[in-house]
Amino acid sequence: MNNLEKYKTVFCESFSINESDLEGDLEYNSIEAWDSVGHMGMIADLEDKFDVMLDTDDIIDFSSYKTGIKILKKYDIEVEL
Amino acid sequence: MSEIYKDEEDKLFFREGKITYLRPLLKSDIRSEYLSWLNNPELNKYSAHFRSWPTLEKDLEDFYNNVQKDNNNITFATCCKKTGIHFGNHSLNDIDWINRTAQHNVNIGIKKFRSIHYIDSLKTILDYAFNTLNLNKITGGAEIPGTIDFMKRFGYKQEGVLKQQVFRDGEYHDIVLFALLKEDYLLKEKNKKS
Numbered sequence: 001m002n003n004l005e006k007y008k009t010v011f012c013e014s015f016s017i018n019e020s021d022l023e024g025d026l027e028y029n030s031i032e033a034w035d036s037v038g039h040m041g042m043i044a045d046l047e048d049k050f051d052v053m054l055d056t057d058d059i060i061d062f063s064s065y066k067t068g069i070k071i072l073k074k075y076d077i078e079v080e081l
Numbered sequence: 082m083s084e085i086y087k088d089e090e091d092k093l094f095f096r097e098g099k100i101t102y103l104r105p106l107l108k109s110d111i112r113s114e115y116l117s118w119l120n121n122p123e124l125n126k127y128s129a130h131f132r133s134w135p136t137l138e139k140d141l142e143d144f145y146n147n148v149q150k151d152n153n154n155i156t157f158a159t160c161c162k163k164t165g166i167h168f169g170n171h172s173l174n175d176i177d178w179i180n181r182t183a184q185h186n187v188n189i190g191i192k193k194f195r196s197i198h199y200i201d202s203l204k205t206i207l208d209y210a211f212n213t214l215n216l217n218k219i220t221g222g223a224e225i226p227g228t229i230d231f232m233k234r235f236g237y238k239q240e241g242v243l244k245q246q247v248f249r250d251g252e253y254h255d256i257v258l259f260a261l262l263k264e265d266y267l268l269k270e271k272n273k274k275s
Binding site: 035036037039040053055056057059060061 | 099100192193194195196197198200201204234235273
């Protein structure tokens with residue numbers, strides 16, 4: 001599984017959505033599942049899958065599917081769309 | 082505490098983070114919703130005090146009146162920047178001005194604010210504790226599973242375990258004690274900037 005597949009899987013499993021829901025740019029609070037509580041579950045899953053610990057500022061800044069890709073880049077994790 | 086801000090609560094803040102801010106408690110914060118936080122068994126599952134005894138409106142009024150007289154305990158209302166909603170309180174308690182220590186307590190009354198808003202406001206109060214009050218050590222304790230893993234993000238370290246310290250749901254439970262030193266906090270902040 002490449003990084004993009006892993007990244008998509010985290011979103012789909014955390015928020016119980018389909019890959020097609022990720023087209024465009026899924027944003028925090030744009031769906032019911034991605035609320036403040038769902039956010040931390042997704043971050044925990046992401047950290048587990050990519051073996052990384054995000055800084056608290058990055059957790060707060062992680063406001064959309066695409067923004068998350070830029071944030072992961074800071075941790076040398078390349079997710080090619 | 083002055084009431085001059087009463088009509089301008091949205092402009093009243095003491096410290097701000099990215100998405101939350103801390104402000105002094107106001108008399109108007111003593112409302113039925115606040116009282117409901119303190120009596121809700123689900124929200125207070127891990128608070129030995131609040132889950133055991135009902136909290137009355139008078140208790141809140143007494144608390145409010147005492148907060149203003151006590152320099153060794155500082156309490157802030159914690160609010161969402163976007164909506165102005167007061168969703169919880171952060172407090173620094175039992176401040177020891179000689180040894181520069183304090184205990185940090187938090188109560189987030191509205192569930193949806195219990196993650197990123199909590200993180201943001203925690204950063205703000207820690208910054209205030211270390212960089213304004215010049216405290217050297219912030220302590221805390223929790224019965225909640227996984228709390229210490231979460232607190233490590235901020236540089237907290239586990240200091241011990243109080244075995245069978247609290248009685249809940251018919252069983253005794255341990256309390257994990259953890260603490261954050263100013264030097265560890267500043268090191269984390271420095272590493273972020275470099």
